[in-house]
Amino acid sequence: MYKLSILFLSLLFSCASYTQGGSWGTKNKKAIKLVEQGMAAANEIDFVTGLPNYGAAIPYFDKAIAKDENFIDAYIIKADYATRIGKHDMAITAYKKAIEINPEASSTGYIYFDLSLLEWNYGAYADALVHAKKFITYKNANPESVKEAMWLIKNCEFAVEAIKNPVPFDPKNVGAGVNSEDPEYFPTLTVDEKQLLYTRRVTSSNGYQQEDFFVSTDKNGYWNTGEPMPPNINTFNNEGAPTFAPDGRTLIFVGCIDPRYGYGEGRRGYGSCDLFVTEKVGEKWLDPINLPGAVNSKHWETQPSLSSDGKSLYFIRGNVRSSGGRNKRNGDIYVSKKQADGFWGMPEKLPDNINTPDSESSVLIHPDGKTLYFASNGHVGMGGYDLYMTTLQPDGSWSDPKNLGYPINTSNNENSLLVFASGEIAIFGSDREGGFGDLDLYSFEMPKSIRPTRTIYMTGTVFDDKTDKKLEAEFSLIDLETDTEVIRSYSDRVNGAFLVTLPINRDYALIVNKDGYNPYSVHFNLRVPENSNEPYHRDVPLVPIESDAPVELANVFFDLGSHVLRKESFVELNKFVDFLNKYPKINVELQGHTDAQGDDESNMTLSDNRAKSVRTYLISKGISAERLTAKGYGETQPNTITTAEGKKVRLTEEYINGLPENEQKAAHQLNRRTMYKVIK
Known part of the structure; x- marks a missing residue:
């Protein structure tokens, strides 16, 4: 795209190229003298700006035009000087008058180029398009200017269509x-x-x-x-x-x-x-x-x-x-x-x-x-700096930028x-x-x-389960579908708080680690009601290693009725391997639990086989078999949860049957779990 500085490249040639050889387009000597006086006045340096005093020349050109209203040179030089002092409306009017007097005044067509740049920079896209197209028809036109005019034509064509198809836009001052x-x-x-x-x-x-x-x-x-x-x-x-x-x-x-x-x-x-x-x-x-x-x-x-x-x-x-x-x-x-x-x-x-x-x-x-927004003055757009978006693709490439559209983007600079x-x-x-x-x-x-993919933020606090002391701990969030870590960070060292953003409607695993504590894990689906921006909250109680309380491996998954580990389980089990390698003197009992649905014997067998599957996987990753025991508990040890009211309850079959029907399935799911307990 073009900034006004580009105009001055062509304007350097405007006066001299038309009046070369001292040939003026009028026989009125008084008009010629006035133009020469104006050019001389412009050569006087302005002591405030340190620049030629182009503004002082404009009245002389107006007087020359009054002497001969068809004095084309006066219009062109006036347009040149007006552009230099920011009087762009005046410059456009003067160029158009020169073209009206003689559409073919220049063998190189530079007037059309200069005029199209001015019109483009100030949002007169349709006019700029006409004049740029006219300029490139001149065989003697400057080749570099022709390239710039071709680029300008692309931008004008885009801008004309964008104005015909505006995007919704109603900006409000933030106050x-x-x-x-x-x-x-x-x-x-x-x-x-x-x-x-x-x-x-x-x-x-x-x-x-x-x-x-x-x-x-x-x-x-x-x-x-x-x-x-x-x-x-x-x-x-x-x-x-x-x-x-x-x-x-x-x-x-x-x-x-x-x-x-x-x-x-x-x-x-x-x-x-x-x-x-x-x-x-x-x-x-x-x-x-x-x-x-x-x-x-x-x-x-x-x-x-x-x-x-x-x-x-x-x-x-x-x-x-x-x-x-x-x-x-x-x-x-x-x-x-x-x-x-x-x-x-x-x-x-x-x-x-x-x-x-x-x-x-x-x-x-x-x-x-994955959604990147940026400003540029080098892509097709409305003028100056426009705003664009591009999206990171699954293969690591970036999509071609998309202009955010008119009237978000205008002929001015947006950023x-x-x-x-x-x-x-x-x-x-x-x-x-x-x-x-x-x-x-x-x-x-x-x-x-x-719009990008909608995200909301997740908050929480990490604390010692026994003392309630707030803890700094490393936490990671894994996208279970893609098996990729999307966040790794630390809770605040003073207040234990953490805060992250996550795309909605995806399944995540949260895993928290701290020296001297058992790993904490949980999985959740970040589904939120339409148009709700309420954060997801999850506090993290960490259990000290010396505790004999069972700890859940919440991101270990099996299909219904199966003891074959699903691949989504490997993320957490690999982190559990790291934990066991970090503390080589720890021995653990791996526990399998089921819900109360089905007969007792089948549930006991299934839970035992699931615990053994986890043990087999850990051994395959180098953990000594002597450190691991596996035991199934079937439906004999219902899970304990904390309700929204802060009350701890056991998910017995009697309790679940008393829940509304639409809540019973989720309650049974909470009883189907894999846990471990430090036994040495």
Whole structure:
């Protein structure tokens, strides 16, 4: 796509190419003199801007036109100068008048090219299309300009159709709690959607501008007044473009250097802008450090977006490219993977169907882990920077980007998109009329055609089952259908809390481990009512190893009436192997249990065979047979559960029969389980 700077490439030739040899298109000497006086006035440097005073020349051209209304040179030079000072409507009118006087005034057709670029940049797509198509018919046209005109034609054709087929879009200013007279942009959100963190460009009393973070909390659907982050995060330099880890306790952000001051206290960087990371412990943010690993470089790294599993970091790396005799500062999207040692690996650039020779920015990976939103001025679109989406495919490739459509995208620059976990709401930065100042943050309902996979968040607390002490522990969530780990993280070291986002309507296994405790496991289906955003909650009581209480292996599965392990069981059993290898002096009894349906003898045999199947699998993975015993208990030991009211009950046959019919099946399922007990 095109920025106004492209216009100046062609405008450099506008005046000289038409008036070369001193030949003017009028015999009116007074008109000629006025144009020459205007050009001379433009050569006077404006002491405020340090640029030629093009604005001072415009009245001379108007007077020349008054002397000869068909003085085509005056219109062309006026259009040139008007463009340089941002008077684009004036420039368009002048070019059109020149064409009206003589449609074939130039053998190269440059007037049509200049005019089409102006119209394109300001949303007059149909007119730009006509004039660009006219330009490419000229045999003497500049070849590079012809290539640009062909690209412009593609964009105009897209834009014309997009306007005919608009997507639903009704943006609302998020309010005075967040927005101010200063620009606000690059929002990010905790996954519980309670805290909105964003960047604000602030101006000090001495006129120095720099970027800081502000955070606003949700209060009954409204955003409270944003408060600055603490001084160990916000410094006198630029901080911006933050991204939260899914638990809201880790923050990665951009810190940029000011050559007058260097980085903030304690910060060291490799380039002009680096990524930094800080962690929240309890209620305190630790001092940020340069992001460990290979992400930062001598280039500038910015606008990070962390995946919901915490394993992939998408970001923009900028560099200076040489193009057409100009140096362009461009950005590309990269991704880095977190290594086992906690360091970030060597970044890889996303493929060429995503990154273009122009610039990409404002990257966002949605909590569904596969939908990527970004801004670009190098894909077909409406003009300036447009917003796009691409989806990670099962084979690891990325789908071709999809433009989010008009009027989300316009001829202006759109960027810094934030899409909520539900996929239904988004926030973006815009300088549209009616705001509080420069850039404001606006929210809108996402059209269904561009929504990601819906996710909700899961919360919980890890604690000691005996003492109720809150614990830091490693937890992992596994997608049972794909047998892949979708989240690995830790509960808070102070309060034991954890918070993650997960795609809905899938079966998951939660496995929690901590030294000195038995592993904890549970499986659940994350089905939620339509349009409900209520979180899923699961507290995790960890049983100390020295306890003789039986522990359930909740993710061990058998088909009905069978003792053959289903493949979904291997994830948990392999982690149980790791546990037994970590504690080689532990011996365990593997227990099989059934429900009370069927005859007693068959249930006892089935439960015994299931326990033996688990034992056989563990032995096949290298666990000594002497450490493992297997015993079936049939239906003799009903499970004990805690009701929603906090009451512990045993799922006896009598109790289950007293439940509503639609609840009895699930209750029987809870009695069909595999457990283990430490016996040495």
